[in-house]
Amino acid sequence: MAEKKIFCEHCLDDVTYHIEEREMTRKLKGTDYTFLGKEAFCDACTQPVFVEDIDTANRQALYDAYRKANDLISIAEITSLLKKYAIGAKPLSELLGWGINTIPRYLKGDLPKRSYSETLYRISKEPDYFLTLLKDAKGSLSSPTYEKSLKATEKLIADGEVPKEHLAANYLLSKNNEITPLALQKLLYYVQGFSVAFTGEFMFQSDCESWVHGPVYRDIYEKYQEFGWQPIVLESDYDYRHCFTDQEIQVLDSVIYHLSVYNGKVLEKFTHEESPWLLTRGDLKEDEASAAVIEKKLIADFFERVKDKYDMLTVDDIAAYSNERFSRLHF
Known part of the structure; x- marks a missing residue:
């Protein structure tokens, strides 16, 4: 040569x-x-x-x-994202409402705008978020493209690619459009607690932390913090029921029916009087920041005691606890 x-x-x-x-x-x-x-x-x-x-x-x-x-998404990460969701660069550009050649240009080396990079990062990490975008953009994609990507995304969710607390959050939000980020955190905490009390298993693997305003799942906080004190708008009518067992659905529905009727500040007061948060905070002042993890054993022990004290035979008996807690609050 x-x-x-x-x-x-x-x-x-x-x-x-x-x-x-x-x-x-x-x-x-x-x-x-x-x-x-x-x-x-x-x-x-x-x-x-x-x-x-x-x-x-x-x-x-x-x-x-x-x-x-500058923490911008790389070409390799974009390529992996496209493969993960079984969608092409141009269809994804269309789905996102960008110029049709935007993502193809990124694949050739062009630098993405920061806001576009953040969107692609979020899509990569959150199949449930991509599912929302996909269903909202159904009309802008060809039927074969849509169905292929939908199948791939639903498989990711079914295979556990999405943390269970995210799916639970989506389910709660799909049933009540008045839930704020503060309320959502407390509802997830009660889902976790009553889940272990009634099924013997925690619904989530993730831990919650003992923040000033009560138990918090950090990744959920980061996902919805932009809503501040306003209700979270879930831009999807997707049915998440198939992501849970029948027992888990019963727990979720009972928490929605008996606890989501209270606003975030009321639910915060509930958790501030419960031993898992109190024991984890220890001697910290009321307004002193903490990221200490609330041990799952504390949660299990507390909610099992609640179940026994209120003679709860089914998850609908959560009403007895929530009604009494609310009646004893002082505002």
Whole structure:
């Protein structure tokens, strides 16, 4: 095979060259970024020579360094996302309401806008969120494209790709459109507690933390914090029932019926008088921040005692506890 040659402006001739790897620093959008790049040198005079393929690779390495430093989604992560949801780059661009060639451009190396990157990151991490977007955009996709992606997404959810507390949150929100982020946290805590009391199993693997305003599932907080003190708007009518066992549905429905009637501040007062949160907080002041995990054993012990004290035979008996708690509150 003939050796590759390139024109050397120093030798004024076509020459062979060799490539060396080296750390490079270049400026992009006003900031210097360092990356491992390559440089070509003339074999005759040892001076640098320009090789288009190497320049392109260095530019891509610079962009990769920029993505990493600025927490922008990478080409590999976008490619993985498309495979995960069995959808093409152009259909996903259409689904998101972007220009049809937006994601194809990102795959070729263009840098994504931060807001677009955040959307793609969220899609990658939250199949339930993508499912919402997919169903809302059904009319903008061809039937085969929609059905193929829907099947892949539903399989991810069924296989446990979505943490159970996220699915439970979606179910609760689909049944009550007045739930705020504060109330949602407390409802999930009661779902977890009454689940272990009635089924012997925790519904969620994730732990909750003893924050100032009561038990909190951090990932749920981060997902819905943009709603502040306002009710959460769930942009989907998807039926999540198939994600749960019949017993789990009974617990969820009972919590919705008997506890979601109270606002977040009332539910906060409930949890502030219960031993799991109190014991975990210890001697902390009322307004002192804490991220201490509420041990699952504390939750199990407390809710099993509640079940026994109120002679709960079915999950509908949660009403006895919630009614008494509310009657004893002082505002």
